[in-house]
Amino acid sequence: MRLRRKKGTKEWLQEHDQLIILEGRKLRGKWQERAKGKPIHAEFGMGKGGFISEMSARHPEIHYIGIDRYDELLRRSGEKAYEVHEQYGRGEPDNLSLVLFNIEHIEELFAPGEVERIYLNFSDPWPKKRHAKRRLTHPRFLRKFIEILNERGEIYLRTDSVSLFEFSLNSFADLGLRTVEITFDLHRDGTPQGHVMTEYEAKFVGQGMPIYHCRVLVGSEAVATYEEQVRAAWEEDQAAR
Numbered sequence: 001m002r003l004r005r006k007k008g009t010k011e012w013l014q015e016h017d018q019l020i021i022l023e024g025r026k027l028r029g030k031w032q033e034r035a036k037g038k039p040i041h042a043e044f045g046m047g048k049g050g051f052i053s054e055m056s057a058r059h060p061e062i063h064y065i066g067i068d069r070y071d072e073l074l075r076r077s078g079e080k081a082y083e084v085h086e087q088y089g090r091g092e093p094d095n096l097s098l099v100l101f102n103i104e105h106i107e108e109l110f111a112p113g114e115v116e117r118i119y120l121n122f123s124d125p126w127p128k129k130r131h132a133k134r135r136l137t138h139p140r141f142l143r144k145f146i147e148i149l150n151e152r153g154e155i156y157l158r159t160d161s162v163s164l165f166e167f168s169l170n171s172f173a174d175l176g177l178r179t180v181e182i183t184f185d186l187h188r189d190g191t192p193q194g195h196v197m198t199e200y201e202a203k204f205v206g207q208g209m210p211i212y213h214c215r216v217l218v219g220s221e222a223v224a225t226y227e228e229q230v231r232a233a234w235e236e237d238q239a240a241r
């Protein structure tokens, strides 16, 4: 993502240390304290931060963490977060942390079980085969994600790239993970209710492109809850016949 650099970004980030985390490693194992015991949902590669800002304003019961490796994007996301929380009359975005970090080393940012949900929204597809290892759904990344997720842990994947989607479904299967809610056109019947679009998604949807989506059940409780819901829906269906 190419961005024009604003003046004073480094200073801006340092001045907003309630929201911006420049030395995330220091919080490893202490995220629950910062999140005040709330579940932690993280977007890996948040870009300009529209999604994470909107989600955190709508869901004060969750602590959101947006991660990107470019400081300019952290600033854009920070400015966006203040703007969106203001619109919601929420004051300071106190259930949001924006972290400058390379996901390559994610196990140095989070201790095992610290995260409940990971959003992979429009991750770079790295279409060349020789770059497959750079895709965030390559098993080498997924193994790290499984480690940092808790028993209710899930991964939500959204992409415009059919090749990344296919690759990801295979990676999940290779690691024995259960993938549900697989859709090849998330917006076919209109945007789902309560759905928060990302910047990339808005652009692709505007161009009429299909969006691929799935949810991956990682933790044992996530699997059990899903199975319970499926059983309850089946029983309801039977009772109505």
Ligand SMILES: C[S@@+](CC[C@H](N)C(=O)[O-])C[C@H]1O[C@@H](n2cnc3c(N)ncnc32)[C@H](O)[C@@H]1O
Pocket (backbone or CB within 6 Å): 001, 044, 045, 046, 047, 048, 067, 068, 069, 070, 073, 101, 102, 103, 104, 121, 122, 123, 124, 198, 199, 200, 201
């Ligand atoms: C294509 S953009 C998607 C942005 C946003 N999620 C959206 O849907 O609008 C991918 C983002 O992931 C970030 N990213 C890619 N690899 C990363 C890594 N290893 N560590 C941190 N951020 C990364 C990029 O800087 C970029 O902002």
